[in-house]
Amino acid sequence: MDIILPAIVLAVLGFVMGLLINYVAKVFYVEEDPSIEEVVELLPKYNCGACGHPGCKEMAIALLNKENKPADCKPIRKEQIPVIQEYLDNYFKNK
DSSP states (O other), rough: THHHHHHHHHHHHHHHHHHHHHHHHHHHHOOOOHHHHHHHSOOOOOOTTSSSSSSSHHHHHHHHHTSSSSGGOOTTTGEEEEEEEEHHHHHHHOO
């Protein structure tokens, strides 16, 4: 009996905390621009930091904010630069 009560309290506490975490996650959910992931897919995805950003996701955000050019990505293949630039041109035209 000495171990049952603490186990029940711990289980109830875990359940309540789980519900609280679920509620907070839904209330504070921030929807991210899907174009960020689309640009990340066009980048080489090395996350090398050679562009001056900590990873490809941050580089994609910089590209979408017109802070960088696709050629700033050092390991990118030369034939991929026009593809990214075309995507960005369409993105800015439709924005």
